[in-house]
Amino acid sequence: MRFLERAMTITVADLKAAALRLQNAMEAEADTLNAADGALGDGDLGITMRSGARAVVAASDDFPDDIGMALMACAKAFTKASSSSYGTLMATGLMAAAKEAKGRDALAAADLSSLLDAACTKMMERGKATLGGKTVLDSLNAMARALEGADDPARAAVKATQDAQDALRDKPATIGRARIFAEKSVGMEDPGMLAMTKIVEALTDR
DSSP states (O other): OSOOOTEEEEEEEHHHHHHHHHHHHHHHHHHHHHHHHHSOOSSSSHHHHHHHHHHHHHHGGGGGGGHHHHHHHHHHHHHOOOOHHHHHHHHHHHHHHHHTTTSEEOOOOOOOHHHHHHHHHHHHHTTTTTTSHHHHHHHHHHHHHHTTTTTHHHHHHHHHHHHHHHHHHTTTOSSSSGGGGGGGHHHHHHHHHHHHHHHHOOOOOO
């Protein structure tokens, strides 16, 4: 079953399965993400994502039944595995989503838009960034908007991240380490946006 279905509920069991799927994807994509990050950053994004995904899977056997608390456990595991800026942002977003979901044993696909909005808001605050800067924030915002009332949430989420990449590829990076490259970043993939696309593709089997 895909992680996102219009009528499905997302339980902690689904979260555990998604964590394993993510780990497998990050093992496969680590070199690609490192290369993209090497062009505009310090070249360790693949390592960050692989380490974080491994840590989440290792922690998954002890996930509580409360899906919000399970997401918090994901955030803590990711933080321990990676202290990089992207790892910190991912953990920040997970924590924000966890607070929104706390006290529930399941989520509907329709709930994900508000969770993504909460994550994006906290990540913007933490990173002192805004939308339109050619970062993962643009991917998250695009997904949040696309998931509102989507007939096929899985397809909508993947298309949103891919479209966000396409829309900003020919723009200069203005935030984070990539901003140093300014106009040289035009035509290049933002590593964080690329990572989010790979994450969503893995979770939805697209």
